Amino acid sequence: MDQALWPSGLRVLVIDNNSSYLSVMEELLIKCSYKVTTYKNVREAMSFIYGNQQTVDLIICDVFFPTEDSLLILQEVTSKFGIPTVIMSSNGDTATVMKYITNGASDFLIKPLRIEELKNIWQHVFRKQIGAEHRKCNNAEHVDQLPYRTMGITEATATLDSEIRENNGTVTDIRDLRKSRLSWTMQLHRQFIAAVNSLGSDKAVPNKILEIMKVKHLTREQVASHLQKYRLHQRNSSQRLHKDGAPSSSSHESSILRTQLNTSSNSLYFDQDGCMEITDYSLPMDDLSSGLDCMLGERERNNYSPEGFQNFRWDPDKQGYETTYLWNFEAE
């Protein structure tokens, strides 16, 4: 290949909680003459990105099943820095792939990765740049001839219609969020999850959730409906783990087993181990937001901030509001 055109020195950041696979990746990427930084921990990786945003060209991130922290990284990174992000997973069912691609992933690769695939990842950096320039010139109708931007990507929708009443990344009113019927966006779902988690799973009933969420014009029925679906989802996923997780008790699977056990008593799916915690409920309570505003104290007890959160913060920015939450069902 032409030396002059080969993007050697491309700075790639790899995140994977499996350190041995991290080594494999590093070795492969170095063979491609990329510059490699590896992180095993999502939070450390994010704080690195925040400190070195100009020095990261591309991110390769494991899905981090079941917490799916990568989804958060994806949203954060694509919205704030526009760094192309490639997701990798050993499981590549269509629904999962679709979810990541629609949330802005540049590619979704199935483990184990071959060097041939890694040799080509640089193209995502240029795709992204070209796409951005293209967008600047004629922001009219560019119907994306790029194969990886098929579905409505958030950045496209975010700028257009809909100004969501939000404050500090927190949805406080759904009037603008709903066309004919309420759409559960990522952010709205986050607030829902946060509310469910802050109550016990047993105490999480529609009215209390509604109360904690503090979203105007959201009804109990809407929350109830969403809660119903949420619980269905939980049942399905724990059931799924029963199936393909061998009942062996190898210590490596302890976290999966923990998942199984907890789902019955606790909704862990979205709050496990550093995955998006909505710790900041700062509420601007504008006008008629009813008299629920006095319960702040109770809410603050949920302010667990695990090790080394450092300067890294989940700031959902404008991204993700228009993205409806995708339930994680298996498509079999």
Added chain:
DNA sequence: CTTCGAATAT
């Protein structure tokens, strides 16, 4: 009376 959630409807 209110609130729950499964079932059903759209």
Added chain:
DNA sequence: TATATTCGAA
């Protein structure tokens, strides 16, 4: 499929 509405139970 995702969200809304219904309705019998608690």
